[in-house]
Amino acid sequence: MTAPLPVVFTADFTSTAQWVAGRSWAYPGGGPVNPRDDKLDHLTADAAYSRSGVFHARRRQDGRWNTGLLTTEGSEEGFTVRAGDVLEARVRLPKEIGAWPAIWTWRDGDQEIDVFEYHPDNPELLEFTNHVRGTHRYHHDQAVHPGAWVDLRTVFGTRSVDWWLNGLPVFADGRGVGHSWHAYLIVNLSVCAGRYHPAPQTGTNEMSYEVSHLLVRRDTPPP
Template sequence: MPTVTQLYLAPAYAIAGNEVAATLKVRSTVSFTAQTLTVAVRDAFGHNLDFIGVHNVTITPAGYTLTTPSKTFYPGEYTIFGAYQLGGVWYSLPSVLMIVGEAHGGGSGPTEGKSVVWAEHFEHPLSRDRWNSAGTSAYQYYTHNPNDDKLDWIHADKVTVANNIVTFTAVPGNETLENGKKAWNTGLITTEGTLEAFEVRANDYVETLVQMPAELGAWPALWTWRDGDNEVDNFEYHPDNPNLLEFTNHVRFGQDYYTNAQAVAPLVWVTIGTLYGATSVDWYINGTRVFSDGTGVPASWTAFLILNLSVCAGAFHPTPIPPGPLVFRADYIQVWR
């Protein structure tokens, strides 16, 4: 009997009346042909509102991605889950909540009037032309930054790509930091110091889909940096505050501690978007704006992107428990302009 693992399931959010497709990524311990593979949907009353699936599909250890035809939903909360049929028996995979919000006229989303100018879907090994995984000028010693309450020591081999997912892993290392603490080997990627040298600009919208870690001491983040500053924290997360994300504009200070127990939790995939507006930096969770700082960034603002897994040194959040590992994953980063 094959064991099927659900790697990814979306959407977590939709707008009532707007067509939306579901995406399901699965893999199996052994190759087999499922009679049906679909994304099942149940409303608050248990009614079956499944997406249309596929038939006689082969699921392999390398994985299979299903994108369903689109459909619309009424406002409300729905439970969605992957499901497959084998030998006439249905098997259900882990479920997530899909929230369908009311449609509001007269407003505009963060991508309205913009087009995608840069995207990374981690379909191939990291390109050195696009990503620098050796270190960052945001760290005092390039590979490590103990004065920021971090045990990090950046190692390129702690960032791996497989099945269209980038994985950051942290484990105890051999190095000793300048403050005498033992470092943890961990991963970081940045557009700084690359041939492409991509930078985000004022009024860009950046979106990422990430899976939050579960291990104490993990400190994942997507943030920006340039010339010793220009920092906007798209998000920071600490599993000891399992349902909280930190949003911070360090350029013209604005900050929020956003809490949502259904969207933000260990091992849950969540879409996080940031609009670097000239009058306000806005943050979006699963397509919904949840915070506007009202300060923004200068019209001339530019910065490099950094995605990484830091390791807490204990001043503000618990240190990790050896031997680990700490694990953080991301599905994509995309920029609209």
């Protein structure tokens, strides 16, 4: 049996050296809003929205939502995922219509790989996407539903990005990311504006999802 690769990054969401809160260059001007991507988000650096590993969104009086986002971009450590790395995470999916949780990568306006996206209006479906090489999979699974805990594993291979769900392989895109790819991590909870998925229902004023752990493994050369 092959031994697992060494861990090179273990997420500590409380760490200001690892993570920057409430700002991302994946949003125009670094945020705080991104309406062109059908998001009601108003990013906030308030620790209550992300630093516990529970990512919150709360309705504002202006119709937008204060939302939690953490990224390694611009942080003191500036960690980037590289070609060949393996990301593992355990997440609890949100229940509320309009919630849009994701773990993804970003650098210089591109380099996006979606470890997962989820929308509770499609309760049994996870979205896996390689935007670098233009492939995706809508994966239906009975283990996926609002409020479910799911285990995710993504291998950022040079020739194929491979996704695993609850210990089973579910999608190998056969495209990969190439040898020189690297990108920052983003973990966040967005809120849909209604163009592609329903906006939050009347009376819903708060939503959340949880990331209990996230780590990255790498085949590091011996010293």
